[in-house]
Amino acid sequence: MTEEMVVTPWETKGIIDYEKLIKEFGTEKLGEDLIKRIEKQAGKSSHFLRRKIYFSHRGLKEILDAFDKGEEFVLYTGRGPSGTTHIGHLMPYLFTKYLQDAFKAKLYYELTDDEKFFTKENLSLKECTGFAYDNALDFIACGFKPENTKIIIDTKDIGLLYPIAARVAEKTTFSTAKAVFGFSNETNIGWIFFPAVQASVAFLESEIKGKKVRCLIPCGIEQDPYWRIARDVAEKIGYYKPGAIHGKFLPGLKEGGKMSASDPSSAIWVTDSEKEVEKKVGNAFTGGRATVEEQRKLGGNPEVCNVHKYYFFLFEQDDEKLEKLYDDCRKGKILCGECKKELAKRVNAFLKEHMEKREEAKKHLQEYLLK
Amino acid sequence: MTEEMVVTPWETKGIIDYEKLIKEFGTEKLGEDLIKRIEKQAGKSSHFLRRKIYFSHRGLKEILDAFDKGEEFVLYTGRGPSGTTHIGHLMPYLFTKYLQDAFKAKLYYELTDDEKFFTKENLSLKECTGFAYDNALDFIACGFKPENTKIIIDTKDIGLLYPIAARVAEKTTFSTAKAVFGFSNETNIGWIFFPAVQASVAFLESEIKGKKVRCLIPCGIEQDPYWRIARDVAEKIGYYKPGAIHGKFLPGLKEGGKMSASDPSSAIWVTDSEKEVEKKVGNAFTGGRATVEEQRKLGGNPEVCNVHKYYFFLFEQDDEKLEKLYDDCRKGKILCGECKKELAKRVNAFLKEHMEKREEAKKHLQEYLLK
Numbered sequence: 001m002t003e004e005m006v007v008t009p010w011e012t013k014g015i016i017d018y019e020k021l022i023k024e025f026g027t028e029k030l031g032e033d034l035i036k037r038i039e040k041q042a043g044k045s046s047h048f049l050r051r052k053i054y055f056s057h058r059g060l061k062e063i064l065d066a067f068d069k070g071e072e073f074v075l076y077t078g079r080g081p082s083g084t085t086h087i088g089h090l091m092p093y094l095f096t097k098y099l100q101d102a103f104k105a106k107l108y109y110e111l112t113d114d115e116k117f118f119t120k121e122n123l124s125l126k127e128c129t130g131f132a133y134d135n136a137l138d139f140i141a142c143g144f145k146p147e148n149t150k151i152i153i154d155t156k157d158i159g160l161l162y163p164i165a166a167r168v169a170e171k172t173t174f175s176t177a178k179a180v181f182g183f184s185n186e187t188n189i190g191w192i193f194f195p196a197v198q199a200s201v202a203f204l205e206s207e208i209k210g211k212k213v214r215c216l217i218p219c220g221i222e223q224d225p226y227w228r229i230a231r232d233v234a235e236k237i238g239y240y241k242p243g244a245i246h247g248k249f250l251p252g253l254k255e256g257g258k259m260s261a262s263d264p265s266s267a268i269w270v271t272d273s274e275k276e277v278e279k280k281v282g283n284a285f286t287g288g289r290a291t292v293e294e295q296r297k298l299g300g301n302p303e304v305c306n307v308h309k310y311y312f313f314l315f316e317q318d319d320e321k322l323e324k325l326y327d328d329c330r331k332g333k334i335l336c337g338e339c340k341k342e343l344a345k346r347v348n349a350f351l352k353e354h355m356e357k358r359e360e361a362k363k364h365l366q367e368y369l370l371k
Numbered sequence: 372m373t374e375e376m377v378v379t380p381w382e383t384k385g386i387i388d389y390e391k392l393i394k395e396f397g398t399e400k401l402g403e404d405l406i407k408r409i410e411k412q413a414g415k416s417s418h419f420l421r422r423k424i425y426f427s428h429r430g431l432k433e434i435l436d437a438f439d440k441g442e443e444f445v446l447y448t449g450r451g452p453s454g455t456t457h458i459g460h461l462m463p464y465l466f467t468k469y470l471q472d473a474f475k476a477k478l479y480y481e482l483t484d485d486e487k488f489f490t491k492e493n494l495s496l497k498e499c500t501g502f503a504y505d506n507a508l509d510f511i512a513c514g515f516k517p518e519n520t521k522i523i524i525d526t527k528d529i530g531l532l533y534p535i536a537a538r539v540a541e542k543t544t545f546s547t548a549k550a551v552f553g554f555s556n557e558t559n560i561g562w563i564f565f566p567a568v569q570a571s572v573a574f575l576e577s578e579i580k581g582k583k584v585r586c587l588i589p590c591g592i593e594q595d596p597y598w599r600i601a602r603d604v605a606e607k608i609g610y611y612k613p614g615a616i617h618g619k620f621l622p623g624l625k626e627g628g629k630m631s632a633s634d635p636s637s638a639i640w641v642t643d644s645e646k647e648v649e650k651k652v653g654n655a656f657t658g659g660r661a662t663v664e665e666q667r668k669l670g671g672n673p674e675v676c677n678v679h680k681y682y683f684f685l686f687e688q689d690d691e692k693l694e695k696l697y698d699d700c701r702k703g704k705i706l707c708g709e710c711k712k713e714l715a716k717r718v719n720a721f722l723k724e725h726m727e728k729r730e731e732a733k734k735h736l737q738e739y740l741l742k
Binding site: 114117118125155156158159162163165166167169170171172173174175177178183184185186187188189190191192193195196 | 530541542564
């Protein structure tokens with residue numbers, strides 16, 4: 001029995017059908033034309049685009065058209081700080097860095113400590129704010145520069161956001177918020193207001209500059225409901241509708257589902273030791289056969305294999321090499337053990353470098369924080 | 372046909388039955404014992420107390436008991452800035468000043484520009500914030516000193532309030548807010564969140580001091596729903612329940628109802644000219660008879676007379692003199708014309724002094740603003 005697909009900003013479960021999500025959310029498929037335009041501007045291809053890891057959008061074409069006519073835009077991404085960072089969190093940062101380099105765009109990164117406090121039962125506001133400062137380091141470690149990147153921590157920066165959020169909120173009825181987010185009578189009033197806070201960052205640059213500035217939001221598809229609200233009210237309050245480019249979820253190591261912060265063993269955390277990584281990758285769900293003999297004879301199934309997905313999403317960005325890995329698996333030329341060992345090696349190398357950059361980031365955090 | 376009584380933070384209409392409000396709101400009647408305790412501390416009586424203009428409370432006894440044991444408390448009052456100040460707005464300021472002097476208490480004065488924006492259809496946030504700075508001058512003009520009085524403007528000071536408001540909000544479901552405030556599906560999400568902002572100021576001193584500090588809120592009875600929310604969550608989030616002391620409304624000049632910001636001719640504004648005051652008082656609804664002859668013979672009815680109420684609420688604070696005025700009216704010794712002329716004179720003298728102090732306040736506004 002398969003679990004029903006649920007994709008909201010606060011919960012993801014079941015087998016994700018991305019085609020269905022595009023229909024359900026009413027977004028647009030990210031077509032080859034738009035991918036080519038981004039890659040051309042970047043001067044290089046991205047596996048995130050080639051492999052349709054970013055697969056959907058809202059309003060991207062308008063933003064690119066305006067850009068071609070000389071109109072800059074800002075990027076905006078973020079994270080809900082409810083714990084340590086895992087590899088699934090880093091993926092959108094890396095794609096955002098690619099976009100930032102391509103378009104020389106200013107970037108706002110929002111840490112929604114208020115949201116996590118409103119939506120998670122067992123976290124205090126202080127804990128969420130603490131995670132925000134911690135998560136900021138992982139973000140910085142992805143290579144962003146303070147000259148064109150500003151980190152927003154909601155409770156710290158609400159002074160700037162609230163006057164914008166208030167104008168979003170004033171145009172958003174409970175009825176709308178309920179329809180978009182599934183709020184009920186039991187939802188707390190902080191959570192109900194929060195969509196206005198998240199939307200507000202999309203308009204922050206316009207507010208600061210005193211003129212309309214476009215905004216593109218690279219994010220997980222589960223964040224899309226916020227941009228529906230933001231786009232609904234944007235023009236009514238004197239801003240451009242923000243655009244979004246939506247990514248898929250890095251799967252968890254266990255069968256199905258998203259890499260989940262609520263199940264520590266399903267994810268690889270940036271703080272995991274080499275041994276922990278080896279163990280987690282070693283225990284990952286794969287498309288392997290019951291015995292070595294069977295696998296040599298019949299081949300594995302990379303389609304359902306989480307180890308293969310890790311290569312696909314991040315750890316083998318060369319398409320030819322990925323294809324070879326796929327074929328070798330299919331043909332039984334490579335066994336799960338080898339494949340896992342290699343992945344663990346790559347993950348550990350990646351994390352080693354990440355943690356060094358993260359350490360370095362501690363010295364520079366202040367430079368990134370919004371005034 | 373009498374209009375149904377409606378008393379909410381956003382609307383007051385009909386003939387106000389204060390006894391009924393105590394029952395409906397579930398507050399306590401302000402008894403002689405508590406009045407005596409306040410007056411003893413003040414070292415002088417107040418017509419606001421003697422005449423039961425402040426008539427109801429929540430939790431006042433606990434605050435006075437704690438005070439007697441050496442525990443200080445802060446005062447908190449405010450205003451929704453949706454226009455110029457009228458005399459009805461000044462009344463609670465004057466009573467608050469009396470309390471502040473009596474208890475040597477620090478005072479927070481909140482200007483809820485966000486609330487007015489959320490609840491008034493035709494005001495922009497910028498306009499509400501503008502009114503906040505304007506209204507602050509009328510508040511200062513009532514004699515408050517910057518040493519122990521801080522003015523909060525919500526959109527300006529949300530940085531301090533939001534982390535507290537978030538904790539109030541997290542403990543308040545839509546269901547509760549709906550029951551207390553009558554919110555509907557059409558209410559905007561800013562308005563729904565706002566009660567948490569208004570409640571937050573009751574806990575601000577505790578937050579700043581890092582220890583529990585009691586708070587007493589002198590306000591119009593229509594503000595009570597906010598304190599119900601604040602009291603509900605206070606102990607759950609580590610604060611004392613705030614207390615409140617509730618006042619009656621200064622009536623409008625027309626028959627029945629509150630002095631209303633939405634009907635300019637029903638109120639005397641601080642900016643009214645002497646001539647305007649004379650005209651408005653001259654046109655006020657009184658308990659006079661149809662002709663001078665009848666009035667001389669039968670006497671007037673001060674019970675229903677708005678001119679008499681102005682004396683009662685503010686412009687004749689000497690009980691003996693007020694009684695004489697009442698008797699003279701009853702006996703037909705004084706006619707409405709004389710009575711109105713005298714009131715207009717007093718109002719104009721009051722406003723002249725107020726406007727001078729208001730002018731002076733402009734130089735000192737910055738000293739009162741919260742950091």
